[in-house]
Amino acid sequence: MKKALCLLLAGVLAISAAACGGQQTVTNDQTASSSSSAASSSAAEETSVRPEQPTGQLVIGTTTAIENDFYDPSFNNNASNYKIYDLLHGLATVTYTKEGEFEYDPTVVKSHTETENEDGTKTFTVTINDGLVWSDGTPITAKDFVFQLLLENSDEITTIDGYPANGGVSIVGYDEYVAGEADAFAGVHLVDEMTYSITIKAEELPYHYDITYASAMPRPMHIIAPECDVVDSEEGAMITGEFTSDLLLKTINDTATGYRYHPSVTCGPYTLESYDTASQQATLVVNPSFAGDYRGVKPAIEKLVIKTVSNDTMMNELEAGSVDLLFQSSGADTINAGLDLVEAGKVEKTSYFRNGYGKIQFDCSQFPTDSVAVRQAVAYCLDRGEFARQYSGGYAAIVHAAYGLAQWEYQESKDWIDQNLETYEKNIDKAKEILEADGWTKNADGSDYSGTGTRYKEVDGELRPLVIEWANSEGNPVSELLSTMLPEAMAEAGMELKATTMDFPTMLASMQHTGDKIYNMYNLATGFATANSPWYYYSTDPTWMTAGYNSNWIVDQELADVTWAMKDTPYEDTETWLNEWQAYIKTWNEKLPDIPLYSDEYYDFYSPKLQGWDTSSVWEWSRAVLDAWVTE
């Protein structure tokens, strides 16, 4: 009966959470944050030997329904499909390692050279290994890599459902090529059968992650443009033959046969066996021709079925055996239900911290949150530890600036962070002190502040109140908890918090200044990109703001300078990078464009038949599945 009630309650909570636009329930657990950190902790012990040949089936449950689209994120950036791209399309020349670093994939790349040219451009020349083949046995050559660069930056592909064709924006000659003004892509060359080169524009250099410029992945030219060829010329590489939008509409976009929906020939660890549109379920089978990942690891599980599960019932599905793996589970109700199953010996678990956090995001272009003092005062009004604890129940940590607990920079800087960052413990007196110093010293009638009610400040001869307009999305549990914890404390400090609830697209429009431009703060969650680029996120150039990079709309030269300095640091110079990162984090912590609220602890729960499971926030299930195997 107790379990039935728990199930009902979980259902109610999950439905209310589902209506909130995707933000997940979390809490704070200081012990967990200090003990587990980035390294995953696994209760599973391997009880069998990894098989030589792929065998068995793994059913993976995902809460994001899979869609019928298997080309790349430019066509469809659904989170589940994103992982399937990883499994189907492989052999990129630059990869992201388990340790969270970019490097040339030695399985794919035989040799590489980087040449800095006199005109400031830089050429990356990459020779690929012999013996790589497509799933149909056709050899993979440099032409397939160059074909990808030419295809996915061509003006022909831009006519296919708004494909952005932006992958090569940093390459010399991109603008002319994508506009259709040049047949050849000047910065791309087919050097020989197994070698290609990419030349990067001078204005894009130096760049910390410049190794990513060398990256290309093969696309099967014999399937997508069978009558065409890739040839090289002095002007660059080009596609010859009848390469037209009509051809791509047929070979890529035809729902019955197109590569986007039916990727018949791939080179990743798995091939798509079927996608069931009725049940939104994808079945992948192992690609025997796969050459291995950057470590040479090939899959040991023969078949993967990826099916949608509901937050309400996914633990029941795991218990009943209709799914074998639930990844990145978060929130106290879900995690506790999973831990009950672990305790009962029915499932195993792995946990790790999310590479991101939930936050209050300030709009720093709006009065009064354009003031650092006001932002800091708001932070001093919130007990973040208590907030996180109440919110989730022990499965999150709090961070004090824009970093994730899985990032190596954090791992290297734990002590430094403890010593140098302001933790903004709740302190109303401190908030008052900061506001006084910032000039919020008046009542509405212009007299000195009485100590109660809303503070006013004289700005350009006009008395203006300390009112914070807060936009939040409907049904969001974070908003609900903030509503109980913030207004009273802020009122005590002399601030008025005005909340407006709306749906997520409306909130997004306000954040991007395409909707109502009146709000000072929002609450939402964010994750860090693999190539995390803070120099764009805090750029004072208005074009980066309107483009959505600087989502705080913050114009702070100190923050901009400290981040811009990171952009030029060579990738391999980790010592300089770490110093610059610490300077950035310190400045960020002071300027406080966001208030970080929580960083979830994620759990993977899985059947005991799954062996060798080892994930982290930078090594997600689509990568970890190559190391794992199943016992029947």
Added chain:
Amino acid sequence: MGKGRYLLKRLLYIIFVFFIISILMFFIYKLMPGDPVEIMLGDSKLNMKPDAYQALYDRTAEMLGVNRSLVEQYFIWIGNMLTGNFGYSTQYKQQVAQVIGTPMRNTVMLNMLAMVVVFVISIPLGIATAVRKNTAFDKTVQVVTIIGYSLPSFIIALLMIFVFAVKIPIFPISGVRSPGFSGTGIEMALDTLWHMALPVIVMSISGIGGITRYVRAAMIDVLRMDYIKTARAKGLREKVVVYVHAFRNALIPVVTIATGWVVGLFGGSIVIESVFLWPGLGKMLIDGLLQRDFAVVLTMQMFYVVLSLAGNVIMDIAYTIVDPRVRLEN
């Protein structure tokens, strides 16, 4: 002649209302905050240089036609819709006609089976309780149906899952098909039927509760009529009295409900679809609204408008069939 004129008039009325609603719907949705182009391009904004993104934005806006005036957009949209071109889904990046088929099939399949189950059970049950009014059987059914009618469907759904999928695992918890299923067409159909069991039971419980009570009330009214007494006085068998004389006259309220159900065949339930992960039109409509996928939302809304308007006419015609006293006249 009167019937023909009536139907013609109703047809003209349907066309008029269709266009009025199309104008209202189109402008209401288009005036909602949130930019469908931005939402469609998603993360591209953070992966592209600002000028390149702007070029892409302009190109996409041109492709979707959202850079024209709202009036122009309306005429283009309604013209396309009337010729079978329902537009382009910004969420799925495909033509609406291509993405709407499967959820519609899922929804109709589930609703149809639920409807059959509901009517097969509730009509005989309603008649039986009316005939045995105030007996223990009647009172038990009354209590059970009111519980079924009153309980929120997601609570019934979670209870059913707990009982019939977790504790007594005879039905699957969710989905349309078993993971990795392969088999013949018949095996696949049986597998889908097996997955439909729990959602159909849940949908039927509240449906049976409501319709049983409607049928019972209508039958009780009819059974009090003088012509029933006459029929009994003539010595007709009770079954003939109940099923031939009484039930036909009790059908009018049932027809009203049944027509509503037929129209509702195409209306998805967000609760059932979410709990049982049955990809149907209900979730598609909500997702479309949240993603500002106006082509999908407007297509579905206009489809429901046509269905509702046509459903009213069908209901009127059905009245004349079940009750010859009803005439379709001005």
